[in-house]
Amino acid sequence: MPLKKTINDSHSRWMDADGPAADIAISSRIRVARNLAGIPFPHLLDQKKAEDVIHAVRLAVIDKDVSSKVGNIELSLLSEMSPVERQILVDKHLISPELLSNFERKAVVLRDDEVISIMINEEDHLRIQCLIPGLQLQEAWDLINQVDDSLERTLDYAFSEKLGYLTACPTNVGTGMRASVMLHLPALKLIKQLGGVLNAISKVGLTVRGLFGEGTEALGDLFQISNQVTLGQSEEEIINNIVAVVSQIITQEQAARNALYKNRREVIEDLVYRAYGTLKYAHILSYEEAMRLFSELRLGIEMGLVSGVHARLLNELTVRIRPAFLTKLSGNEMLAHNRDVFRAELIRKEFSKLQ
Amino acid sequence: MMCKRCGQRPATMHMTEISNGKKSETHLCEACAREIQAQGFGFSFSPQLQLHDFLAGLLNHELGGNKHDHDELTGKRCEKCGVFEGQIVKHGLLGCGDCYPYFEDRLLPLLRRIHGRTRHTGKVPERTGGRARLIKEVNNLKSVLKEAVSREDFEQAAQVRDQIRQIEKSLEDGGGA
Ligand SMILES: [Zn+2]
Ligand SMILES: [Zn+2]
Numbered sequence: 001m002p003l004k005k006t007i008n009d010s011h012s013r014w015m016d017a018d019g020p021a022a023d024i025a026i027s028s029r030i031r032v033a034r035n036l037a038g039i040p041f042p043h044l045l046d047q048k049k050a051e052d053v054i055h056a057v058r059l060a061v062i063d064k065d066v067s068s069k070v071g072n073i074e075l076s077l078l079s080e081m082s083p084v085e086r087q088i089l090v091d092k093h094l095i096s097p098e099l100l101s102n103f104e105r106k107a108v109v110l111r112d113d114e115v116i117s118i119m120i121n122e123e124d125h126l127r128i129q130c131l132i133p134g135l136q137l138q139e140a141w142d143l144i145n146q147v148d149d150s151l152e153r154t155l156d157y158a159f160s161e162k163l164g165y166l167t168a169c170p171t172n173v174g175t176g177m178r179a180s181v182m183l184h185l186p187a188l189k190l191i192k193q194l195g196g197v198l199n200a201i202s203k204v205g206l207t208v209r210g211l212f213g214e215g216t217e218a219l220g221d222l223f224q225i226s227n228q229v230t231l232g233q234s235e236e237e238i239i240n241n242i243v244a245v246v247s248q249i250i251t252q253e254q255a256a257r258n259a260l261y262k263n264r265r266e267v268i269e270d271l272v273y274r275a276y277g278t279l280k281y282a283h284i285l286s287y288e289e290a291m292r293l294f295s296e297l298r299l300g301i302e303m304g305l306v307s308g309v310h311a312r313l314l315n316e317l318t319v320r321i322r323p324a325f326l327t328k329l330s331g332n333e334m335l336a337h338n339r340d341v342f343r344a345e346l347i348r349k350e351f352s353k354l355q
Numbered sequence: 356m357m358c359k360r361c362g363q364r365p366a367t368m369h370m371t372e373i374s375n376g377k378k379s380e381t382h383l384c385e386a387c388a389r390e391i392q393a394q395g396f397g398f399s400f401s402p403q404l405q406l407h408d409f410l411a412g413l414l415n416h417e418l419g420g421n422k423h424d425h426d427e428l429t430g431k432r433c434e435k436c437g438v439f440e441g442q443i444v445k446h447g448l449l450g451c452g453d454c455y456p457y458f459e460d461r462l463l464p465l466l467r468r469i470h471g472r473t474r475h476t477g478k479v480p481e482r483t484g485g486r487a488r489l490i491k492e493v494n495n496l497k498s499v500l501k502e503a504v505s506r507e508d509f510e511q512a513a514q515v516r517d518q519i520r521q522i523e524k525s526l527e528d529g530g531g532a
């Protein structure tokens with residue numbers, strides 16, 4: 001049942017915009033890679049062996065001890081879902097786009113609140129993810145750590161004293177951990193300081209990506225900051241490093257917002273209310289335009305200029321206006337133009353409910 | 356050329372992608388192309404595959420491979436999973452956990468280049484961690500000892516020292532293996 005709810009509901013816990021520094025830090029995510037000892041990595045497995053891995057994880061997650069510690073979790077095969085349903089899981093950031101290729105061999109474990117998800121047979125046998133709102137990397141790690149410990153009671157991990165957790169790709173070996181924070185940085189962009197800030201990040205061993213990972217545009221002024229190094233640093237060191245850098249960026253963005261408000265208040269207000277008005281009344285909206293308008297309106301919400309719209313709604317809408325969810329809602333494949341019309345209608349309806 | 360999406364089948368479809376007003380070429384296998392068209396979703400390059408290309412390049416360099424050598428089934432073979440050095444070079448992925456010790460000589464320089472270090476200092480699994488866990492505990496206790504001594508808390512220091520000796524003795528006896 002939880003899977004149906006996950007697919008039918010665009011809402012996910014991370015969208016609640018209620019964590020620390022939530023006016024700039026949208027969400028915090030940690031993923032750890034784990035592999036089973038003595039079994040080749042997923043890319044070398046045939047269908048039968050891949051199913052064995054899924055079976056082993058299934059046995060581990062139905063363990064009573066696991067459910068008592070981890071919560072209400074359920075394993076689903078990717079092959080049980082339609083292409084649209086699979087894509088919705090990607091759009092909600094619960095699985096990576098990579099899990100979609102060769103999906104016959106893959107599975108996902110989801111906790112009912114979607115805070116915990118485990119991808120099975122992605123690049124590694126297990127990729128355990130925790131995704132929560134605001135800047136809460138330590139909390140995310142505590143949760144992952146618990147899930148990891150309880151799975152390890154049943155599963156034998158590929159681990160070496162010297163190199164730590166062994167992964168298919170040498171970029172993940174060691175902690176196997178990728179921690180990231182999603183930041184909303186429109187003011188730094190407006191004052192043309194973004195390039196410098198992002199450049200500095202890459203100099204301290206961190207990576208910047210767009211909303212849907214590497215190689216994607218920074219849609220909606222959203223940036224994912226994550227660690228690059230996984231070997232030779234403890235999980236706590238990795239987290240502390242990111243938190244220190246992210247806190248700096250947050251301070252910069254805050255300063256930029258304050259400066260804009262103080263010196264160019266009419267510019268900010270115009271931007272925000274124009275976006276509000278367009279979203280409320282437009283009849284054709286492309287995904288890119290909607291994401292830009294969301295970013296501008298979000299800035300107004302975060303700065304306290306707009307009341308009556310919650311950032312949670314915008315977070316949910318970013319998933320609902322993606323092609324997959326639109327297809328699901330309309331019950332049909334649509335041409336791009338029709339989709340833009342349908343998207344605008346959906347947003348208009350949501351905004352007309354607001355006071 | 357391999358498919359840019361799955362990286363596993365040869366690319367036979369060459370499509371023009373228009374996104375954000377920019378035109379670009381993309382190369383896909385038939386299966387992936389069909390899947391994308393059926394879904395009607397915008398295509399975005401798989402991030403990991405790009406990274407793999409990059410890594411494969413690095414590995415090619417570290418493993419002393421020849422750039423033009425595209426025959427995968429060459430070089431040393433992991434005794435455990437049977438993966439060829441050539442396959443690792445080409446795909447940027449190891450075959451199994453045992454590939455690490457097996458190809459260690461060639462991997463270490465690569466790990467140093469990626470991570471700057473070659474020794475894990477993070478979490479150790481409770482059950483399968485074995486000796487690593489005990490060693491980590493000794494290291495933790497040693498810093499506790501140092502701190503106790505600097506505080507001149509000799510009672511605690513003596514206690515911690517005994518604990519360290521006990522674990523070290525069990526390590527010498529092959530404990531945790
Ligand atoms: Zn393909
Ligand atoms: Zn191997």
